[in-house]
Amino acid sequence: MTLTRLREALADCATLLGPGRVCANSVELARVNAATFLTEARAPAILKPVNREQVAACLRIANHYRVPVYPVSTGKNWGYGSAVAPHDGCILLSLACLTAIVEFDAQTGHIRLEPGVSFQQLHAYLQEHGPRFQPPHTGSGAQTSVIGNIMERGIGKGLYEDMATHVHACEAVLANGQILKTNQDASGPHLFGLLPQSNLAIVVEITLQLEPAPHHSQLITFPIDGGAAALLRAVRGLHDTAMRAGPRSQFAFLNDYRITSQLTQFPHDHLDARVALPREWMQHCLAPWKGAQWIGACTVWADDVDELDWRRKRLIVALHALGLTPQTETPIDGPQLALDDDGLRCAYWRKKFPMPLQPDLDSDRCGVIWVAPVLPLGNPHLDTIISELEAVTLGHGFEPAIALRTGRTGSMRLILGLFFDRDLPGADPRALQCQQALHAVLQRTNVQCYRHTLFDSAVSMDAGALSVFAALKTQIDPHGILAPGRYGLA
């Protein structure tokens, strides 16, 4: 891409979008060119269309001048790369100004959203117009985008789990400017599956199928003593219960470091920040679970008290059969109303200040890198792999904050968070070295990741499937202008 072509493309976009909608000022660029780890790629400008017609027109201009663009919804892909593109020189196409909730069917729970709609906005809308439905949310910030999360095949909390599976219909602009509409009710192949974790199109609208809000919920936790081997006995032992319980019971398993990083901050006054926190320092945080290294948690949802009782009892029987001791929290009546940024606290674990009221992990220089493998439950070496991941992380001077999510499939998603302070000299390169060493463990043990950061983006698709995708990409985006390199795709 030559500088002249870039300038001409930006001039045409400025004419198209109007004043203030093509931004190249250094302050705003510095903001979007920062992530939660060290990155080198820089966007030369930001485009801020306000409707889907403008998005399509921007893509036509980019195609005409052969300048690459990288789309983000709210650009808060924290821990995976934020708004930074895999390659240098991509114009950032921000969809944050497309904030319409286009239509809501209060009977079916279908809601049509644009990419700038945040979880917070959707939550507030449903409180007013659809309290019968459960708003989706994740462990990330309330201001992150519902569509941005879906495009990463993000994991929702509560009833939503795999967010992309709740998509009923979608409208996208292909890299060549063509419009693609998909609908789960239509016969023929479901093309939406080609779009998340991909670079074929920019999604400008999604129809989400909302879940009805359950009337009651209850959290049951259980300490698991005995390290990774005991954890796996519990996970495998509870798999049948999880499959039979369906989406109304959700299991998670957190290690001591994950819980501690969520509840408190690194004791900078007492310990050297270049080394990992010794396990004995976490005892007070883990006191409710008698200091166990792993804690299991299951939330059950129900529509009446009898159903809740029945679900809880089944779980307790299953836990006792495995020698685990359940601790039941008080049941909650009514839908879950609060939506906050609490899940982001772990990102401030290593910072020397507490999480502010409006957390912005990139500008607060919170270091976060996620390593996200998916592990088949039948893998006989699972406990060794988890122990190795912990040891490698500790060896690099970081705490291995691990959460496991199991569902009804025969696999579990492991999310290992490296939380560090980007202001600590040397922490940035050390974190990247640690990430590489963790991926080396996964590669050696043949374990794939289900989600990637900018730096480990090699899709784990079958070679044949990859060549079919490559043929589609060449046909739709012959000049490779849309998100080149995203997920390792050309």
Ligand SMILES: Cc1cc2nc3c(=O)[nH]c(=O)nc-3n(C[C@H](O)[C@H](O)[C@H](O)COP(=O)(O)OP(=O)(O)OC[C@H]3O[C@@H](n4cnc5c(N)ncnc54)[C@H](O)[C@@H]3O)c2cc1C
């Ligand atoms: C402490 C912490 C907790 C977190 N918890 C969770 C969690 O529970 N679950 C979870 O899934 N994530 C979690 N995250 C990661 C992340 O913050 C969220 O996934 C967030 O929703 C992604 O940011 P975003 O919505 O702004 O998406 P964006 O950054 O806008 O986009 C994400 C990706 O999708 C692509 N994309 C975005 N919009 C479009 C579009 N319209 N068309 C085509 N491609 C598009 C972008 O190119 C980008 O690669 C967490 C992060 C932190 C730090």
